[in-house]
Amino acid sequence: MTSKTSTTLRILAGLAALVLVAAPLAMPTYYVSVATQILIFAVLAMSVDVLAGFTGRTPLCHGAIFGTSTYVVLYTATVMHMPLPLAMLLGVLAATVLALVFGLLAVRTSGVYFLLLTLALGLIVWGICLRWTEVTGGENGLRGQLRAGLMLSTRELYVAVAVVVALVTFAMWRFVHSPFGLTLRGIRDGESRMASLGYNVPLHLTIAFTASGFFAGIAGALYAVFNDFVSPSTVQLSQSVAGLLMAIVGGVGTLFGAFVGSFIIIALEQAVSSVTERWLMVLGLTFIVIMIFAPEGVIGKARLLMAGRGQSKTKP
Amino acid sequence: MLEVTDLHSYYGDAHVLQGVSLKVAPGEIVALLGRNGMGKTTTIRSIMNLRDPVVRSGDITFHGQRLNDLRPHDIAKRKIALVPQGRRLFPSLTVVEHLTMLKSASARDGWTVERVLATFPRLAERRQHRGNQLSGGERQMLAVGRALMIDPELVLMDEPSEGLAPVMVQHLEGVIASLRKEGLGILLVEQNLYSALALADRIYLIETGRIVHHGTAAELQADPASLQKYLGVH
Numbered sequence: 068m069t070s071k072t073s074t075t076l077r078i079l080a081g082l083a084a085l086v087l088v089a090a091p092l093a094m095p096t097y098y099v100s101v102a103t104q105i106l107i108f109a110v111l112a113m114s115v116d117v118l119a120g121f122t123g124r125t126p127l128c129h130g131a132i133f134g135t136s137t138y139v140v141l142y143t144a145t146v147m148h149m150p151l152p153l154a155m156l157l158g159v160l161a162a163t164v165l166a167l168v169f170g171l172l173a174v175r176t177s178g179v180y181f182l183l184l185t186l187a188l189g190l191i192v193w194g195i196c197l198r199w200t201e202v203t204g205g206e207n208g209l210r211g212q213l214r215a216g217l218m219l220s221t222r223e224l225y226v227a228v229a230v231v232v233a234l235v236t237f238a239m240w241r242f243v244h245s246p247f248g249l250t251l252r253g254i255r256d257g258e259s260r261m262a263s264l265g266y267n268v269p270l271h272l273t274i275a276f277t278a279s280g281f282f283a284g285i286a287g288a289l290y291a292v293f294n295d296f297v298s299p300s301t302v303q304l305s306q307s308v309a310g311l312l313m314a315i316v317g318g319v320g321t322l323f324g325a326f327v328g329s330f331i332i333i334a335l336e337q338a339v340s341s342v343t344e345r346w347l348m349v350l351g352l353t354f355i356v357i358m359i360f361a362p363e364g365v366i367g368k369a370r371l372l373m374a375g376r377g378q379s380k381t382k383p
Numbered sequence: 384m385l386e387v388t389d390l391h392s393y394y395g396d397a398h399v400l401q402g403v404s405l406k407v408a409p410g411e412i413v414a415l416l417g418r419n420g421m422g423k424t425t426t427i428r429s430i431m432n433l434r435d436p437v438v439r440s441g442d443i444t445f446h447g448q449r450l451n452d453l454r455p456h457d458i459a460k461r462k463i464a465l466v467p468q469g470r471r472l473f474p475s476l477t478v479v480e481h482l483t484m485l486k487s488a489s490a491r492d493g494w495t496v497e498r499v500l501a502t503f504p505r506l507a508e509r510r511q512h513r514g515n516q517l518s519g520g521e522r523q524m525l526a527v528g529r530a531l532m533i534d535p536e537l538v539l540m541d542e543p544s545e546g547l548a549p550v551m552v553q554h555l556e557g558v559i560a561s562l563r564k565e566g567l568g569i570l571l572v573e574q575n576l577y578s579a580l581a582l583a584d585r586i587y588l589i590e591t592g593r594i595v596h597h598g599t600a601a602e603l604q605a606d607p608a609s610l611q612k613y614l615g616v617h
Contacts, residue, residue, distance in 0.1 A: 246483060246484055246487060249476060249480050249483065249484035250484055252473065252475055252476055252480075253473045253476065253484055255475070256474055256475055256476070256514075257471060257473060259455070260467065260471050260473070261456075262433070262454070262455035262456045262459070263431050263433060263455050263456075263458075263459055263465040263467070264456075264464075264465075264485060264529065264530075264533060265456050265459030265460050265485075265533055266456050266459075267454075267456045268456070
């Protein structure tokens, strides 16, 4: 593919993304609400992708980090009556600190051990949220009036979320394409090679884990405003699995695939659950089909197909 | 500069290095020669403290500073670079990304991206190719270029000529010789006797984890008995 066609394709993709983001504004509020959710969960999936796709460490605790931010925002804004911007800042800070602690514990492991350790850490957060009823409200959770306080309509909230998500996406893109991001890919490809080139691998992984938690925390803070409610189900394992599945369905290591994964999973969930209670079965089948026919995810597969076309065109 | 004294390294209970001692001075190419499985790569890994092996006794010093207890990245920060056996590039990174990962493209001090690409013009033509899209020779050039980007004072090269076409070996030998002129110390681990003889100032022969011969390249060439005994060369 020539650089000119590549630039044209990028511009077209950017325009298509703009149209897609603007499209829900012309739809009924229910769809605007679903689209808001898709954008928020895309950020969660991208934060998972920063670790899974760029360092080769697949986490199962990002739902807990995401939910911690949601809890902190709702608690500080509703119970402690702090201003919303400060509450959101504290939510993101709490998620970042939690990710730093998780990172310090987890980065010396890899593969299935990393997966299990992060799963266990996530379960601890879930257990705390369930049992520490004085603060978290236990199974009843915490309910707020954040949206009402902002006096934003569903459409206005969508636009606000879209702007934040665009900024966060740009920040993540810069992060993974920076020299630091390159070192993460180097670590994924060969840890001892990176060490012998002078890199402190555990330190780099801890920074990556913390940054990933920071982004998950932003998603959690947005979710607090969007949902106005948090309960242990927000921090439970299925939330972490959902974030991971979205990253995998879109394409691990593609970053933007998270939007596709989030769209497919949330749209399917909404569409199928209105028809049958067995929507999880349909979701499972869809996941199996994607894994069989496009194990590299939707965006990963599209890239492979385009690269194949480019190569066949250049053949004499 | 580098001084290894009475080094004993183990893989589990296997006593692989049994008292290896060697020295490398600035601007000197020292070759460590030996057959397969004699402990050449183990020596390099022990110097870089890459596990396994585990160093149980002996001293490794660089400019008089002990390296034994340092982690590999701390050793690399003391300007010791490794060109590992089999190149071991990052398959998903491009040529330029391999180099900019270590130093910004706009850096002007020491080895820069442009200087590496000028030293290896072939890499300049392949700058956007990924590690897994390069030929064996190009991979070796990139592995050397990557090591140079940390502005080393000492380069440990583990069988750089392995599997390369003669013309590539010649080019690489030219680069290694030019690095010596700039004052870099080079510890060259080789099976290729002729490449080592062409380049090295001094040569150590290693046999089952022990240094069994030490001398200049000329001395080794004049000692057919040692060549035959330890390297199987007639």
